[in-house]
Amino acid sequence: MNLDIDIEDWPAGEWEALALRAAEAAAGGEPALANPRLAVSALFTSDAEVHTLNREWRQRDKPTNVLSFPMLERDELGELAADGPPVMLGDLALAYETCAREAEEKGIALCDHAAHLIVHGLLHLASHDHVHCDEEADKMEALEIAILAKMGIADPYGDRDET
Numbered sequence: 001m002n003l004d005i006d007i008e009d010w011p012a013g014e015w016e017a018l019a020l021r022a023a024e025a026a027a028g029g030e031p032a033l034a035n036p037r038l039a040v041s042a043l044f045t046s047d048a049e050v051h052t053l054n055r056e057w058r059q060r061d062k063p064t065n066v067l068s069f070p071m072l073e074r075d076e077l078g079e080l081a082a083d084g085p086p087v088m089l090g091d092l093a094l095a096y097e098t099c100a101r102e103a104e105e106k107g108i109a110l111c112d113h114a115a116h117l118i119v120h121g122l123l124h125l126a127s128h129d130h131v132h133c134d135e136e137a138d139k140m141e142a143l144e145i146a147i148l149a150k151m152g153i154a155d156p157y158g159d160r161d162e163t
Contacts, residue, residue, distance in 0.1 A: 006041070025150050033126050036082060037080060037087050042094070046097065047097040050064060057069065068125050077126060089126075108154075108156075
């Protein structure tokens with residue numbers, strides 16, 4: 001997978017390297033993301049920009065931590081041959097202020113939270129869903145945990161009560 005990374009309105013940091021590490025780990029945990037033809041654009045931007053995108057494309061008038069805009073269906077992704085020209089998988093947008101606030105609230109490093117959100121967004125681009133089905137949500141969460149563990153990042157869901 002190839003990433004086109006644009007960093008706006010985030011503090012200086014190793015965000016590009018982090019995004020590349022997260023994408024590599026995600027491709028190692030979700031085979032559908034391992035196709036070398038896939039291309040993803042990742043935008044590190046402000047809450048204001050993500051708010052605008054969320055309102056315009058999802059009809060939700062608020063910022064959120066990460067937005068994913070898939071361009072392939074799951075079956076198209078699975079049928080994509082490894083050879084050929086690049087194919088756009090989709091776009092990601094991360095909102096700095098929301099990500100920073102959530103990381104502080106969780107007591108974790110911003111880079112770890114951003115890595116989690118990149119992985120989360122990439123899994124959405126690969127057609128994983130946590131909204132419409134509890135079983136799919138559990139599968140997606142387990143994938144996230146396994147992928148982040150390979151990056152040396154603790155389970156982001158570990159603080160929840162087990163029931």
